[in-house]
Amino acid sequence: MDKVPMTQAGFNKLEVELKNLKSVERPAVIQAIAEARAHGDLSENAEYHAARERQSFIEGRIKELDAVTSLAQIIEPTSLSGDVVKFGATVIVADEEDDEEMKFQIVGPYESDADSGKISITAPVARAMIGKSVGDSVEVSTPKGRRHYEILMVMYV
Numbered sequence: 001m002d003k004v005p006m007t008q009a010g011f012n013k014l015e016v017e018l019k020n021l022k023s024v025e026r027p028a029v030i031q032a033i034a035e036a037r038a039h040g041d042l043s044e045n046a047e048y049h050a051a052r053e054r055q056s057f058i059e060g061r062i063k064e065l066d067a068v069t070s071l072a073q074i075i076e077p078t079s080l081s082g083d084v085v086k087f088g089a090t091v092i093v094a095d096e097e098d099d100e101e102m103k104f105q106i107v108g109p110y111e112s113d114a115d116s117g118k119i120s121i122t123a124p125v126a127r128a129m130i131g132k133s134v135g136d137s138v139e140v141s142t143p144k145g146r147r148h149y150e151i152l153m154v155m156y157v
Contacts, residue, residue, distance in 0.1 A: 003073035005087050005121060010111025011072050018065040021058055029055045068110055077105075080156040083134040087121055091129060092153040096137065101152065106130070125149075 006014075029051055036048035077088030085091055090105045104117045106129070112120035119126050128138040129151065137150050 002071070004068055004071045004108060004110065005073050005075055006108035006111055007088060008074050008076055010108055011069065011074055014065055014069055014072075014110060018062065018069065021062050021065070025058050026055075026062070029058055077156045082156075083154045085129045085132050085151065085154055087130075088156060090155045090157055091151060092155075093129075093149040093151055096148040096150055102149075 032051040033048065033055060036042075036045055036051050039045055039047065042048050075088050077090075080086060080088055085106070087106055087108075090103065092101060092103045094101050104119050104125075106121050106126045107118045109120040109122050112118050112123070121127070121130070124142065125140050128140045129149075132138055132151055134151050134154055137148055140147050140149065
């Protein structure tokens with residue numbers, strides 16, 4: 001499998017989630033299953049079925065996070081520099097139609113969070129900007145149609 005690029009902060013967040021799932025959530029759901037079993041007939045026991053479903057989700061997420069963290073390629077943005085957009089860059093762009101400025105950081109797919117300004121390297125906007133420099137204009141297909149952005153600033157913080 002391919003390496004999964006991520007920042008150290010993103011890796012740390014996944015590690016915390018994985019530790020919580022293994023040491024808190026997994027034991028809690030095992031206890032819930034045991035308690036539900038004690039109530040008798042499992043075929044009509046909603047608590048038992050809900051706990052088993054929760055257990056399935058937890059085990060799946062643990063497996064996913066184990067795989068992702070083992071394939072992680074930590075890239076520290078502060079070790080990079082220049083005015084070319086690469087993984088880890090914080091980019092300020094202007095929409096060429098209305099001059100609205102946006103700021104975002106390009107991160108790995110498992111740490112993206114649009115609300116906090118972190119977009120995945122696999123997102124159309126990020127893919128269009130990778131390799132471009134300050135002053136370049138890029139065209140991106142978005143749900144709102146084709147948009148044109150000018151790259152105003154590239155920072156590695």
